[in-house]
Amino acid sequence: MTTLIAQSGPVIPNFGGGGSNSCVRENRTFCWDWFTSHWSSNFQPHLVEHIVLTAIAVSVGFVIAMVAALFAYRRNWFEQPFTIATGILYTIPSLALFQILVPITGLTRLTAEIALVSYTLLIIFRNILTGLREVPEDVREAARGMGLTRNQILWRVELPIAVPAIVAGVRIATVTVISLATVAAIVGVNQGLGVPILDAIPTTFNTEFIAAAVLTIALALVADALLVGAQRVLTPWARGRAAYR
Amino acid sequence: MATDGSAAAELTFRDVTKRYAGRAQPAVDHLSLRIPAGEICVLVGPSGAGKTTALKMVNRLIQFDSGDIEIDGRSVLDFEISELRRGIGYVIQQVGLFPHMNVEANVATVPRLRGWGKQRTHERVRELLELVGLDPDGDPRRYPGQLSGGQRQRVGLARAMAADPPLMLMDEPFGAIDPITRSRLQDEFLRLHRQIRKTVIFVTHDIDEAIKMGDRIAILRQGGTLAQYDTPDAILASPADDFVAQFVGADRALKRLSLVRLSDLELEAVPSQVNGLPSAPRDASLHDALSLLLSEGGSRLLVTDPDGTPLGVARLEQIGARVSEDQAS
Numbered sequence: 238m239t240t241l242i243a244q245s246g247p248v249i250p251n252f253g254g255g256g257s258n259s260c261v262r263e264n265r266t267f268c269w270d271w272f273t274s275h276w277s278s279n280f281q282p283h284l285v286e287h288i289v290l291t292a293i294a295v296s297v298g299f300v301i302a303m304v305a306a307l308f309a310y311r312r313n314w315f316e317q318p319f320t321i322a323t324g325i326l327y328t329i330p331s332l333a334l335f336q337i338l339v340p341i342t343g344l345t346r347l348t349a350e351i352a353l354v355s356y357t358l359l360i361i362f363r364n365i366l367t368g369l370r371e372v373p374e375d376v377r378e379a380a381r382g383m384g385l386t387r388n389q390i391l392w393r394v395e396l397p398i399a400v401p402a403i404v405a406g407v408r409i410a411t412v413t414v415i416s417l418a419t420v421a422a423i424v425g426v427n428q429g430l431g432v433p434i435l436d437a438i439p440t441t442f443n444t445e446f447i448a449a450a451v452l453t454i455a456l457a458l459v460a461d462a463l464l465v466g467a468q469r470v471l472t473p474w475a476r477g478r479a480a481y482r
Numbered sequence: 483m484a485t486d487g488s489a490a491a492e493l494t495f496r497d498v499t500k501r502y503a504g505r506a507q508p509a510v511d512h513l514s515l516r517i518p519a520g521e522i523c524v525l526v527g528p529s530g531a532g533k534t535t536a537l538k539m540v541n542r543l544i545q546f547d548s549g550d551i552e553i554d555g556r557s558v559l560d561f562e563i564s565e566l567r568r569g570i571g572y573v574i575q576q577v578g579l580f581p582h583m584n585v586e587a588n589v590a591t592v593p594r595l596r597g598w599g600k601q602r603t604h605e606r607v608r609e610l611l612e613l614v615g616l617d618p619d620g621d622p623r624r625y626p627g628q629l630s631g632g633q634r635q636r637v638g639l640a641r642a643m644a645a646d647p648p649l650m651l652m653d654e655p656f657g658a659i660d661p662i663t664r665s666r667l668q669d670e671f672l673r674l675h676r677q678i679r680k681t682v683i684f685v686t687h688d689i690d691e692a693i694k695m696g697d698r699i700a701i702l703r704q705g706g707t708l709a710q711y712d713t714p715d716a717i718l719a720s721p722a723d724d725f726v727a728q729f730v731g732a733d734r735a736l737k738r739l740s741l742v743r744l745s746d747l748e749l750e751a752v753p754s755q756v757n758g759l760p761s762a763p764r765d766a767s768l769h770d771a772l773s774l775l776l777s778e779g780g781s782r783l784l785v786t787d788p789d790g791t792p793l794g795v796a797r798l799e800q801i802g803a804r805v806s807e808d809q810a811s
Contacts, residue, residue, distance in 0.1 A: 379578025384567030
């Protein structure tokens with residue numbers, strides 16, 4: 238929290254240099270002019286950083302979780318240790334995890350990514366494994382009976398059928414990461430929409446705070462909608478029908 | 483194995499035994515059977531008689547402990563396992579269609595595994611859908627979740643026949659289907675079988691289905707031993723022991739009537755006055771004819787061809803003679 242105090246500005250600051258504007262001077266709820274004039278210098282770059290942070294974290298998390306889940310699907314003994322390890326990571330408060338990593342990896346994007354990836358692992362791992370295990374036994378038996386090999390069954394039958402469960406996991410992980418990535422700014426990783434949020438807290442400047450928060454929420458909603466869309470394209474068979482058994 | 487031709491294969495069980503760990507009784511006990519090429523052999527018996535185990539040992543979904551199973555004289559153990567399975571049609575009760583693939587992709591599974599070309603596969607799928615009574619223009623794009631139970635089993639059947647296997651394994655294929663649809667699918671499969679003449683092993687626990695479907699019936703008893711292996715008619719006429727007699731039912735004489743068609747009788751000439759006589763088509767069974775006579779209260783039945791043209795008259799005594807003939811034999 239020392240960081241917070243160090244960054245505290247005056248009680249009535251010269252909000253973003255827009256002093257001539259009465260909306261800004263009176264610190265009304267939201268000043269659209271100020272927002273648009275600071276879009277390209279402040280919000281847009283931080284929004285892009287936020288998207289990059291999220292995309293990298295979810296992609297890396299997905300790859301690690303997929304490899305681990307496929308391994309656990311073949312070797313059952315692996316499930317428990319991986320679940321316990323990622324479960325511990327998942328329960329560490331995000332602020333604490335960032336603070337632990339800073340002395341090791343510095344105030345870099347890497348620090349943020351390591352923390353964010355660690356939050357995706359448990360969710361995606363569990364969903365992939367559950368999706369694979371929920372493939373109906375008769376489907377698997379028919380596949381074996383027709384002479385598909387174990388790998389052919391995995392790639393052509395089990396994984397495609399598990400797609401809805403896998404996408405559900407990626408959706409939760411993505412929204413979680415978008416929300417958690419704002420915390421990175423608090424420990425001093427100068428990236429993402431957490432930066433304008435953190436800026437606005439000590440100065441009580443409404444416009445900057447609300448704009449950054451709303452952008453974060455909107456990003457989460459848009460990302461979620463895109464994933465739902467991707468799933469609909471990937472699984473035309475799952476549309477408008479009850480669960481197939 | 484002649485997997486791409488339309489040939490059928492002879493299947494032989496030689497002294498096959500399978501024990502599951504921790505069970506006192508074997509699942510299949512020294513089973514020996516020879517199923518001639520092109521015939522439907524029904525494995526029937528109470529639960530625990532090893533019917534499904536026997537079936538699944540053929541495509542090695544279950545490994546047998548001793549003995550051998552041969553397809554056209556070649557042990558199933560000598561095949562590469564995927565090759566063996568791709569050459570055997572496999573139909574199960576729950577169908578096991580791939581929910582993420584449409585009907586066409588489901589049916590094309592084995593042809594694709596075997597590397598058939600697009601055009602050949604596509605044509606084969608159309609041919610098969612027509613064969614099993616589905617619409618080759620509308621149905622291929624549909625997903626299993628959009629089909630009824632009967633349609634799914636038709637697709638399952640088409641999928642099993644896709645690469646024209648000389649041998650088909652069917653594990654209670656119509657067991658989960660409502661009685662009316664089941665009866666229709668049975669009829670259609672028999673019609674289909676007359677065209678394709680594959681060797682078929684068909685598992686059921688329903689003796690009536692066994693009598694209807696089987697060229698031969700193998701009755702298994704608890705512990706996986708073979709109680710009797712013969713044609714339906716021979717089993718109904720002379721059950722090998724009390725177990726078989728009980729299993730086929732006290733009404734076996736009547737059941738045997740269902741194996742005889744009205745056209746098998748010597749019909750009397752059509753009388754000039756046929757009004758008021760109950761009538762039945764010539765391919766109706768004596769069982770159905772008797773039922774009709776009993777419910778109509780008559781003693782004579784007008785036999786017609788499928789268009790309804792009268793062919794002759796069957797008398798109640800003729801049917802009765804068939805029943806007593808059963809009892810005598």
